[in-house]
Amino acid sequence: MGNVKLTGRIVVPGDSDYELAREEFNTRYDLYPCVIVFCEETCDVVNAVKWAKEKCVPFRIRTGRHSYEAYSSLDDGLVIDISEMKSFRVSKDKKLISVQAGALLLPLYTELYKRGVTIPGGTCPSVGLAGLSLGGGWGMLTRQYGMLCDTLLALEMVTADGTVVYASEKKNSDLFWACRGGGGNNFGIVTKFLFRAIPVNKVSIFKIVWDWKGFKQVVDAFQNWAPFTDKKLTGILDIYTKEIGELKSLGEYLGPEEKLRKLLKPLIESYPAKEVVIQEVPYIDAVRIFGGLMPGMEEYDIGHGDPDAHPFKNTGAFANELLPSAGIKILKHFLANSPSVENKVQLQALAGNVMKQSPADTAYVHRKALFSLLYITKWQEKEEARKNVKWVERMRDELLPFAEGAYVNFHDNCIENWLEQAYGSNLPRLREIKTKYDPENVFTFPLGIPPL
Structure with missing residues (x-):
């Protein structure tokens, strides 16, 4: 694999911003990663996954830091934080929204509203788009538009071997199925979403x-x-x-x-x-x-603490x-x-x-x-x-x-x-897809989906 280097904004213990960088929304947990990399481009995510595998360093993926059990961080490991990947684009006909997976809800809603559209996401201002979407995504527009994952049309993901793949109904459809409710941290790191836009006034x-x-x-x-x-x-x-x-x-x-x-x-x-x-x-x-x-x-502004x-x-x-x-x-x-x-x-x-x-x-x-x-x-x-x-x-x-x-x-x-409680009758298929895309269980955490 060669001597892969971490790229992006890197924070380590002793840095002036380390304490803020390691903070979790659930302050019940007090975790000390050995490295936190704030990715700015998809290539930074690729390098982080490859670096972690090469160095045999355990890692977690983080966006809004809202994991109830703080599974987006860990002691003595690498945190791959995508919260600085938050750019978006609304199509000219205002029917599609392409957005990087690190966006936080309130800033995203605010910018989309200026263009007369939204996504049917959650309510907490500092929740990250990626975790919310991948787990289903309930919000105040749910009964009309379904879960947030129901408006998802395609995504870009970095897989366990550091490859960038695309998933939709037509391409890697099994992975796309799994990412609509299968949860974050299970199959790879999503770096971009394509949603159907919802008009609002x-x-x-x-x-x-x-x-x-x-x-x-x-x-x-x-x-x-x-x-x-x-x-x-x-x-x-x-x-x-x-x-x-x-x-x-x-x-x-x-x-x-x-x-x-x-x-x-x-x-x-x-x-x-x-x-x-x-x-x-x-x-x-x-x-x-x-x-x-x-x-x-x-x-x-999570940059100054939530x-x-x-x-x-x-x-x-x-x-x-x-x-x-x-x-x-x-x-x-x-x-x-x-x-x-x-x-x-x-x-x-x-x-x-x-x-x-x-x-x-x-x-x-x-x-x-x-x-x-x-x-x-x-x-x-x-x-x-x-x-x-x-x-x-x-x-x-x-x-x-x-x-x-x-x-x-x-x-x-x-x-x-x-x-069984989280996935019910869909668990067997989810484990098959996990085995296909991450057979070595590179993306793992205590409540994660295991391969077969």
Whole structure:
């Protein structure tokens, strides 16, 4: 192979920017790579893979640093960071978006909006495009446009031997299938995506807040409404701890405010609300609001650290049927007995055009789910970690009769049968494709797909 050299912006221990370069979004983890290479071109990625193989150095791939278990970094290894590869191009007819895989969501949304288009991606401003897309990609436009991977048309990838390959429905179609829900770090390093563009201008959004006393009525009303309402409407329900004492639903509708008011009627009438806000706004303002920012606020700049980085343990599951009273009771019990006031559960509406494809059409298998559940715990002090992790895992376990499966982008190393939960009936085919493109398991991490 020869004496391959790393190219790009290289950071090593002792450099002034090493501490910032090694930081993860989940500050529960404190990892010390021996080298971090910020790739600027595809050739830098090729050189990084070849260098790691030649030196027998373990490596991980990183974009937005949002891996729940910090699998995008490691101790004493190489981190191949593609976050500086973020250029994009919108076709003249505004039907296609070509974008480098290192783009972060908010800056990308902002620039695309100036051209009147978007992609149906996630909400967190600093999430990386690559990990989100490869795991499926849920967001506030999901019920109308499907998962983000459903708008993916082609990609460029660096494989285990350092070769640059292209994948689409017509070329390397097996790899393309696997990359639509098979997760990052499994088959290679994606360096560029081609998406179908979504035209945007104004959208209607809502916020409804209820008191804790309406817990059962609100949860039941949301689950009976959110997966079945107009497909142009995607909603979430945040269920806070008893100490906070609130439930809050947010959502986005691709239509006028008056129509949204009518669609929300079943939810608003389920239990007397403390607050109801319904408004029509520019699409980019909705992006900022759902990302926890106010319109006009400065954009996130991960180059100066992520302001939302914190210690946490999240996990999740999918509900293919409505939660019965027993399931809602379990939710209420855990949120009434939470070790941290900041803990919560979020229900994310699915169905709609997510169901347009069958579970076998792409690697993303959870096509029949009505909604997903994200179980969230975060804390301030290190000594609080153990009881909060135990709390969130026990809640997931007790709700398994009503919600199972695992979302690839919600990595959880406490799920023993992770591969089966994440990939279901698609796992055998994914392992075959892994064996074809990475037989030596060069791209590996604790919850990765193994070759046969």
